Amino acid sequence: MEGTDTRADRTEEAPGSGPRPAPARPPLGRVPLWIKIPGVLLTLAAVLLLGTRLFLIPGLDGLFGTEAKDRTGPAVLKSLQDMSSYEAASGNFQVVVDLEKDARFLPDAIRGTRTLYVGAGTVGGSVALGGLGKDDVTVNEDRTAATVRLPHATLGRPALDPDRSYAVSKQRGLLDRLGDFFSDNPNDERAVQQLAARHIGEAAKDSGLTARAEKNTTSMLQGLLRSLGFKDVTVTYK
Template identity: 70%
Template sequence: MTTPIRRMSKRMPGWAKLVSAVVLVLVVFFAGIRFSVLPGLKDLFGTETHDRSGPALLQSIQDISRYDAASGNFQVVVDLEKDAKYLPDAIRGTRTLYVGAGTVDAFVDLGKVGENDVQVNDDRTSATLVLPHAQLGKPALDADRSYAVSKQRGFLDRLGDLFSDNPNSEQAVQKLAVKHIRDAAKDSALTGRAEKNTTDMLEGLLRSLGFKEVKVTYKA
């Protein structure tokens, strides 16, 4: 008489499940790297981008009384490195090399010109204007001309990117680029060029209206 053989179901230990999950994550990670370097596979497993944004809403309208008299184009190379204490850079740490390009406008706020700042003689042939000094606007980073040259990340940072997609990953270098562009604009002759252009504009405008003598100065 034969005895039926019963198959014993063995449950996988908890530590074995954890090891299997880690191995699976590493396989997917390195497979993604392999797909990116092999020709043809990148297109096969590529992604498509769809813009499903809603329409832009107008929130407010403001009158502008300033005269934009000059604009400066700036470019800066940002080298931002973040290290972790007691860990080598290959394990934890990031370094980003970023080229930031942007513009800064210089303007004269004509809305601050009061009645006492404009003097005209009786026969309207001579005019004297006292204007506020030129100011610098906020730097505007040009997304089309700004780009990351290289990104170096440690193993743990790369592993974390598999589970999260951070849209602000370049926000730190972008803010630093804006700061450097702002500082460069302050050290440049941009405001002086703006005041000269404003003076030339007003002199030409008033002379076309019949004024023979036009004097433009700036407040102390």
């Protein structure tokens, strides 16, 4: 009908009732953090493994090898000492140190170390000649016989040879490996070196080294005094 306002075909939109926006999507190319961290770790592991394999290929050792530069300053003289003893004998010793350190209530795979160390060193036997008095050396009137009284021979401190001493193996737990990673002096071997020196010193006491040193000292003094004209030379140890 004319004059009738029909609104059946009209669609009235309510205020604020427009089309809803699409949900936000992450930008393309952005990887979540929980995927990124394992990927970085796997990449580093692959690089390290590849570098290790490259060192095993002949001809590439010189390309990726390390170069040692000695930047050590001059040695400084700390003191001088006059020798007043005759080192008449020296013994070479070798010991295999097996040092194991365990932690309470923890398995060795978590906390603990075991080191096999070959320690090689020398111990010297010497006789003191600097403290002899007038009564320790007697000579007859004809100067043909002499008697020398000396103290018994003593052993020196064991001296480890760094060229012949080395670590065979070293097993470490997980916590010990982490401690070595953050340590200023990783793989410290002072404990096994001190233990090797102690065992070498104990072996020197039972080796007859002091008796050998006294025998050699006697032979040296007899030869020296006889070259000076003495025919009868007696060396005793007090």
